[in-house]
Amino acid sequence: MKKSVLFILVLFNVTLLVAQENDIPSLTWPRDLITGSDTVTLYQPQLESFNNNIIEGRMAISLKQPGKEMMFGAVWFKANVSTDLEERLVELEEMNIVQTSFPDVDKDKADKFIAELETTIEGSTEVMSLDRLLASLEDVEKEKDLSAQFNNDPPQIFYRETPSVLMMVDGDPIYKDTDDSNIQYVVNTPYFIVKDVKNDQLYIKGGDFWYSSKQISSDWVNVTRAPKDIEKLAEKVIQKDSVMSDSLIAELDEPPAIIVATKSAELILVDGDPDYKTIEGTSLLYVLNTESDIGMDINTQLHYVLLSGRWYTSKTLKDGDWIFVEPDDLPADFSKIPAESDMGNVLSSVPGTEEARAAVLEQSIPQTATVDRKTATVEVSFDGDPEFKKIDGAKVSYAENSDKTVLLIDKKYYCVDDGIWFESDKATGPYVVCVNRPDEVDDIPPESPVYNVKYVYIYDSTPEVVYVGYTPGYTCSYVYGGVVVYGTGYYYYPWYRTYYYPRPVTWGFGVHYNPWTGWGFSYGMSWGWFSVGFHGGYHRWWGPRGYRYGYRHGYHRGYRHGYRHGYNHGMRAGYRAGYRAGQNSNNVYRNRGNGVKSTGLNNRSNQANMARNRSGGNNRAGTGNQTGARTQPSNRQNNVYAGKDGNVYKRDNNGNVQQRNNGQWNSGSGASSRDKTSNQQQVNRQAQSRQQGNKQYNNYNSSRSRSNSSYNRSSSGSRGGGSRGGGGRRR
Numbered sequence: 194m195k196k197s198v199l200f201i202l203v204l205f206n207v208t209l210l211v212a213q214e215n216d217i218p219s220l221t222w223p224r225d226l227i228t229g230s231d232t233v234t235l236y237q238p239q240l241e242s243f244n245n246n247i248i249e250g251r252m253a254i255s256l257k258q259p260g261k262e263m264m265f266g267a268v269w270f271k272a273n274v275s276t277d278l279e280e281r282l283v284e285l286e287e288m289n290i291v292q293t294s295f296p297d298v299d300k301d302k303a304d305k306f307i308a309e310l311e312t313t314i315e316g317s318t319e320v321m322s323l324d325r326l327l328a329s330l331e332d333v334e335k336e337k338d339l340s341a342q343f344n345n346d347p348p349q350i351f352y353r354e355t356p357s358v359l360m361m362v363d364g365d366p367i368y369k370d371t372d373d374s375n376i377q378y379v380v381n382t383p384y385f386i387v388k389d390v391k392n393d394q395l396y397i398k399g400g401d402f403w404y405s406s407k408q409i410s411s412d413w414v415n416v417t418r419a420p421k422d423i424e425k426l427a428e429k430v431i432q433k434d435s436v437m438s439d440s441l442i443a444e445l446d447e448p449p450a451i452i453v454a455t456k457s458a459e460l461i462l463v464d465g466d467p468d469y470k471t472i473e474g475t476s477l478l479y480v481l482n483t484e485s486d487i488g489m490d491i492n493t494q495l496h497y498v499l500l501s502g503r504w505y506t507s508k509t510l511k512d513g514d515w516i517f518v519e520p521d522d523l524p525a526d527f528s529k530i531p532a533e534s535d536m537g538n539v540l541s542s543v544p545g546t547e548e549a550r551a552a553v554l555e556q557s558i559p560q561t562a563t564v565d566r567k568t569a570t571v572e573v574s575f576d577g578d579p580e581f582k583k584i585d586g587a588k589v590s591y592a593e594n595s596d597k598t599v600l601l602i603d604k605k606y607y608c609v610d611d612g613i614w615f616e617s618d619k620a621t622g623p624y625v626v627c628v629n630r631p632d633e634v635d636d637i638p639p640e641s642p643v644y645n646v647k648y649v650y651i652y653d654s655t656p657e658v659v660y661v662g663y664t665p666g667y668t669c670s671y672v673y674g675g676v677v678v679y680g681t682g683y684y685y686y687p688w689y690r691t692y693y694y695p696r697p698v699t700w701g702f703g704v705h706y707n708p709w710t711g712w713g714f715s716y717g718m719s720w721g722w723f724s725v726g727f728h729g730g731y732h733r734w735w736g737p738r739g740y741r742y743g744y745r746h747g748y749h750r751g752y753r754h755g756y757r758h759g760y761n762h763g764m765r766a767g768y769r770a771g772y773r774a775g776q777n778s779n780n781v782y783r784n785r786g787n788g789v790k791s792t793g794l795n796n797r798s799n800q801a802n803m804a805r806n807r808s809g810g811n812n813r814a815g816t817g818n819q820t821g822a823r824t825q826p827s828n829r830q831n832n833v834y835a836g837k838d839g840n841v842y843k844r845d846n847n848g849n850v851q852q853r854n855n856g857q858w859n860s861g862s863g864a865s866s867r868d869k870t871s872n873q874q875q876v877n878r879q880a881q882s883r884q885q886g887n888k889q890y891n892n893y894n895s896s897r898s899r900s901n902s903s904y905n906r907s908s909s910g911s912r913g914g915g916s917r918g919g920g921g922r923r924r
């Protein structure tokens with residue numbers, strides 16, 4: 194039998210501070226929908242596919258009416274999704290029940306069950322974490338693996354055993370005049386690097402330290418002070434929080450060494466001689482006293498370092514001849530690293546692990562928004578007349594001299610800004626919201642600096658709004674060889690004439706992945722020395738988006754701490770550094786302003802209201818709906834499953850699987866031995882997925898709770914700055 198019913202089912206995870214936790218219902222499954230004296234129990238959805246913004250799946254449900262036997266059934270659904278990846282929220286909207294199966298009851302009772310289901314569920318709101326949703330996906334269209342197309346050549350890798358800081362300059366230094374004709378600053382770097390024109394001397398301001406050199410790439414020495422005019426300029430343009438009070442650099446009494454690189458580079462910093470520790474259950478060692486992820490295989494004596502999600506190997510750390518390692522070629526013991534160990538955070542970069550699989554699955558989840566076609570717009574400007582460059586292998590050209598991503602396709606102009614497609618008949622505009630994404634963008638290769646726009650989508654539109662979204666590829670997070678990597682590895686030349694327009698970069702900031710917060714960075718002695726001022730905002734230096742705030746595992750006073758270790762192992766300093774150093778929000782739609790309605794709300798204090806008032810209810814015990822039903826945690830076990838065959842199954846604590854038939858749970862004697870084995874395997878696999886989802890959900894909440902607690906104990910709680918941007922503009 195087939196019924197179609199339209200309703201909204203919201204599956205999201207709300208992580209609140211202690212004072213807010215009572216504002217929303219429990220996130221456990223199953224959940225009861227209560228209307229009058231009847232109770233409909235919804236068991237955890239079993240998701241089957243997630244393509245674009247369409248999700249499909251099934252779930253087991255039951256109906257209990259007073260004085261009557263409980264009836265069980267299976268429901269298949271299809272829905273549009275809206276997401277908030279930063280808060281790990283997922284909404285299933287316009288959900289249609291496309292098929293039902295109630296083998297446990299006769300047809301007349303089943304029809305009444307469906308009618309009751311429509312009445313009870315329509316307009317309801319339920320709660321689920323993104324981590325549980327990801328674990329529930331049986332079949333998902335994974336991000337296309339472009340292993341052969343990325344540039345995985347190692348950058349220049351510096352190794353130091355004394356306090357050092359790596360400062361990146363985007364190519365040869367570009368000097369720009371200031372108001373003082375005797376001072377020029379380097380425009381293509383996020384640091385305060387200036388030149389005294391009179392004596393051709395360069396100066397760097399870092400924390401409380403000054404450095405000087407005659408040449409950009411070497412011979413930097415600490416000096417007591419700089420010329421007065423340069424010191425005054427530094428006081429004027431460097432924001433006070435550019436050097437954080439909890440940065441390890443801020444705690445140093447002696448100036449660290451300075452490394453200035455004008456080509457792709459990374460820094461491996463170890464506090465003295467490497468302190469090797471064993472990893473239980475493996476033949477691997479790891480280096481304790483470092484911010485970097487460094488392992489060593491005892492069998493081969495090879496070192497491995499993880500950079501931007503990529504593994505590189507060398508016999509020695511000092512003067513190492515680093516070689517890229519394909520993910521599948523890692524020693525087998527990497528997959529045996531215990532998740533709770535100090536090296537557990539690297540499991541997301543080891544193919545075949547649960548952590549890597551979850552990270553890859555998340556690459557297919559779009560961040561979504563609704564765009565008002567009348568009010569949303571974009572202003573496009575150029576440094577001179579528009580100049581477009583043809584992209585090899587695609588019928589697309591891109592504007593080299595704009596701070597926005599502007600494309601020319603089939604005599605029409607498109608601009609992608611903050612995850613939204615706009616179009617115009619003229620390069621300079623005016624631009625309106627686009628309703629059809631050009632197919633040609635799918636041919637853009639990773640060698641192009643605008644490669645990331647191929648991960649921005651248009652899902653649907655009405656005369657009033659356009660439904661849009663982007664997957665993590667837009668923020669330079671890609672799938673490679675069964676793991677996620679940051680950046681394409683290619684160097685993209687910036688634009689400079691009157692203005693400097695940077696391009697996305699892969700190297701230079703110690704980028705690392707965390708399953709809860711995505712990509713963060715920690716390089717040198719904490720993040721330290723971004724000099725925000727005339728540079729137009731440090732976050733603009735590496736392109737449209739990319740780094741999330743939050744976790745940085747780092748090294749702090751001899752303790753190496755992973756994302757599971759919390760305050761006592763130094764997460765306080767590391768978390769605060771990463772939290773404040775990153776974007777104000779990884780969700781680019783939230784920062785855009787007028788005309789864009791992002792999924793979720795802009796602060797956690799309002800999320801309880803979202804749960805209570807999504808459809809007009811105001812019930813603290815659960816979420817309201819239009820029919821007066823309310824939801825609440827069920828006291829039943831979350832051990833009932835909808836089979837692909839339309840039957841309903843239950844799995845006990847011993848792993849035994851029973852089928853619902855004629856009002857009873859039995860071993861499924863009517864099925865063949867082969868079918869029983871297949872059904873049991875399906876249920877066991879789903880049970881493992883639920884266990885894994887619970888584990889991921891609990892780990893995420895635990896990690897965030899510890900980090901929030903540590904952060905609130907040690908700071909005022911302000912987040913790092915960062916407005917929206919699509920590549921910076923610097924005069």
